[in-house]
Amino acid sequence: xxxxxxxxxxxxxxxxxxxxxxxxxxxxxxxxxxxxxxxxxxxxxxxxxxxxxxxxxxxxxxxxxxxxxxxxxxxxxxxxxxxxxxxxxxxxxxxxxxxxxxxxxxxxxxxxxxxxxxxxxxxxxxxxxxxxxxxxxxxxxxxxxxxxxxxxxxxxxxxxxxxxxxxxxxxxxxxxxxxxxxxxxxxxxxxxxxxxxxxxxxxxxxxxxxxxxxxxxxxxxxxxxxxxxxxxxxxxxxxxxxxxxxxxxxxxxxxxxxxxxxxxxxxxxxxxxxxxxxxxxxxxxxxxxxxxxxxxxxxxxxxxxxxxxxxxxxxxxxxxxxxxxxxxxxxxxxxxxxxxxxxxxxxxxxxxxxxxxxxxxxx
Amino acid sequence: xxxxxxxxxxxxxxxxxxxxxxxxxxxxxxxxxxxxxxxxxxxxxxxxxxxxxxxxxxxxxxxxxxxxxxxxxxxxxxxxxxxxxxxxxxxxxxxxxxxxxxxxxxxxxxxxxxxxxxxxxxxxxxxxxxxxxxxxxxxxxxxxxxxxxxxxxxxxxxxxxxxxxxxxxxxxxxxxxxxxxxxxxxxxxxxxxxxxxxxxxxxxxxxxxxxxxxxxxxxxxxxxxxxxxxxxxxxxxxxxxxxxxxxxxxxxxxxxxxxxxxxxxxxxxxxxxxxxxxxxxxxxxxxxxxxxxxxxxxxxxxxxxxxxxxxxxxxxxxxxxxxxxxxxxxxxxxxxxxxxxxxxxxxxxxxxxxxxxxxxxxx
Numbered sequence: 001x002x003x004x005x006x007x008x009x010x011x012x013x014x015x016x017x018x019x020x021x022x023x024x025x026x027x028x029x030x031x032x033x034x035x036x037x038x039x040x041x042x043x044x045x046x047x048x049x050x051x052x053x054x055x056x057x058x059x060x061x062x063x064x065x066x067x068x069x070x071x072x073x074x075x076x077x078x079x080x081x082x083x084x085x086x087x088x089x090x091x092x093x094x095x096x097x098x099x100x101x102x103x104x105x106x107x108x109x110x111x112x113x114x115x116x117x118x119x120x121x122x123x124x125x126x127x128x129x130x131x132x133x134x135x136x137x138x139x140x141x142x143x144x145x146x147x148x149x150x151x152x153x154x155x156x157x158x159x160x161x162x163x164x165x166x167x168x169x170x171x172x173x174x175x176x177x178x179x180x181x182x183x184x185x186x187x188x189x190x191x192x193x194x195x196x197x198x199x200x201x202x203x204x205x206x207x208x209x210x211x212x213x214x215x216x217x218x219x220x221x222x223x224x225x226x227x228x229x230x231x232x233x234x235x236x237x238x239x240x241x242x243x244x245x246x247x248x249x250x251x252x253x254x255x256x257x258x259x260x261x262x263x264x265x266x267x268x269x270x271x272x273x274x275x276x277x278x279x280x281x282x283x284x285x286x287x288x289x290x291x292x293x294x295x296x297x298x299x300x301x302x303x304x305x306x307x308x309x310x311x312x313x314x315x316x317x318x319x320x321x322x323x324x325x326x327x328x329x330x331x332x333x334x335x336x337x338x339x340x341x342x343x344x345x346x347x348x349x350x351x352x353x354x355x356x357x358x359x360x361x362x363x
Numbered sequence: 364x365x366x367x368x369x370x371x372x373x374x375x376x377x378x379x380x381x382x383x384x385x386x387x388x389x390x391x392x393x394x395x396x397x398x399x400x401x402x403x404x405x406x407x408x409x410x411x412x413x414x415x416x417x418x419x420x421x422x423x424x425x426x427x428x429x430x431x432x433x434x435x436x437x438x439x440x441x442x443x444x445x446x447x448x449x450x451x452x453x454x455x456x457x458x459x460x461x462x463x464x465x466x467x468x469x470x471x472x473x474x475x476x477x478x479x480x481x482x483x484x485x486x487x488x489x490x491x492x493x494x495x496x497x498x499x500x501x502x503x504x505x506x507x508x509x510x511x512x513x514x515x516x517x518x519x520x521x522x523x524x525x526x527x528x529x530x531x532x533x534x535x536x537x538x539x540x541x542x543x544x545x546x547x548x549x550x551x552x553x554x555x556x557x558x559x560x561x562x563x564x565x566x567x568x569x570x571x572x573x574x575x576x577x578x579x580x581x582x583x584x585x586x587x588x589x590x591x592x593x594x595x596x597x598x599x600x601x602x603x604x605x606x607x608x609x610x611x612x613x614x615x616x617x618x619x620x621x622x623x624x625x626x627x628x629x630x631x632x633x634x635x636x637x638x639x640x641x642x643x644x645x646x647x648x649x650x651x652x653x654x655x656x657x658x659x660x661x662x663x664x665x666x667x668x669x670x671x672x673x674x675x676x677x678x679x680x681x682x683x684x685x686x687x688x689x690x691x692x693x694x695x696x697x698x699x700x701x702x703x704x705x706x707x708x709x710x711x712x713x714x715x716x717x718x719x720x721x722x723x724x725x726x
Binding site: 001005007008009012015016020044046049051053055056057059061063065067069070071073075077078079080081084085088090091092093094095096098100102103104105106107110111112113114115118146147148150151154174177181184185327329330331332333334335338339340341342343344345 | 364368370371372375378379383407409412414416418419420422424426428430432433434436438440441442443444447448451453454455456457458459461463465466467468469470473474475476477478481509510511513514517537540544547548690692693694695696697698701702703704705706707708
């Protein structure tokens, strides 16, 4: 009974083999199917919890469990340490996801969570944009041109006829490097740096994916978007962190990925519960009621939902199994001698002291 | 930046090398020190949460996070699947523990949790018994002779002058095999099967470690223990599961490992909050007030506390580092190209399709 370990390098091999476009298409299809069949009685997703701290560094370590009753249990653990990049040349976010066999409790898989998170966050915006954005959306606006912007653009380019991409970032270096980072996944669209005002005013679909500080939002204000603009608000995932101005939320149909969480951590923090629209799964399950959304202002409040992680993990595990990628390690005690916690010590005491010691590495 | 993986086999090597007695002594000393210095403002332990289910098998999967502020964060995940033993020849409990670097969020260690749990549960009873049992306790009674009974006896034999061990189990096979399983760790004491009544009536220290069903407890009743008897109630860890009769709790000083959890899951479920005594760390921190406990009926309500896991994990990690045991795997994405989630795909599209694919295993 072994645990499948999928490292970042293993996931790289899967991505190279399957292709990024195919993987993103599969992620979008898998999330769509999961949202369409979501039912609160068959999936249990406790509110995510975590440790928030300022010593030894500013940090957040949170766990996101998800149980598809009777079939799958996963827990994603996400560390958010904003000083990582500057002080250690490490990603701000480090993450792993674990899957458990619900027959036995066995840890069946442990996987790097970074690629999975990027993939599912992009895919979720594509799912939302496909039902809320104008079908002929040609201009994508990106407020914030960091890592998330790349997967946002990639996902949107898979579902909308994007021709132009307007990018704004407060950091000129990030702005400069964006076209090269996104070139391969922009669906052939033209990528142009733009002013914040231009991005918000001109785009059909706008993704906000910034690292604005708590209490420092919103990230734009005073600019009138197109009447049919659809926003994917990706960056807000923390109490006090918001990107979209309140007046815009008040005029928009606001659709959270998961209502309870969005009211606590997302743009919906700014709203009263009755001002928040149905969650994305409800819009997908009752599409016929929501056709008019394409013609009005809409905001997808994407806080990151544990079900998205579970579904995307399943997708990557299936590829790993099919391709024979990853390593298998017997981690847990699975002795049939369940009554003897010391079974592995042949002759416990005092003979153990005389028994030859196992070879041990010297370092 | 690698993750240290310590499998059950790695822990076996550590146990063989260090010796079970030395390991148990270290666990007892580490727990004692942790309880003595415990301070609710410097350690954060959220209530454990979990999924409880009946499909596809009766099961509980729970996570137990623990943060020693500024220094250590760990999460133990425990699966409890009572049908494992009968249907799959697997332990009822499968478990892993993860440690995270609080500077960066990095998963620094993943370890099998079974041996750690056995060790710390035994050690906790030793810590409690050392302050609550009569110092000349010679007779240990075991109600339930399964896996936990072995480590309970081992731990007690390290801190008390045990000469006789009376064991009772409802399962004759378990009872028969107990002496052989416990022989090496019983400190030379004589192990005798006994009736339930004899165990409760005669022993100085009694450990209840049974798998009594929810609503089926207590596991004994109507027998008067010695006036100074100390009970370590180990088996109660679930809503509705109790081992000690209410009348005995009412007459005893009841000391939980962790009050909030014990009121929810332990023997303390049977009591009103005001009937529950101070937690073990309080007794240790104010020993001078509690000297008289040795002469009266006492119950340690051991539900299993996340701090115990963290402290014991630290101990085992230190041995692993010193002995060079375990494997180190680079699991997480740690690219310095933090702005590019697709950095690993050299030339994303369309060139990727033409690039040679990496070799993949055939299975």
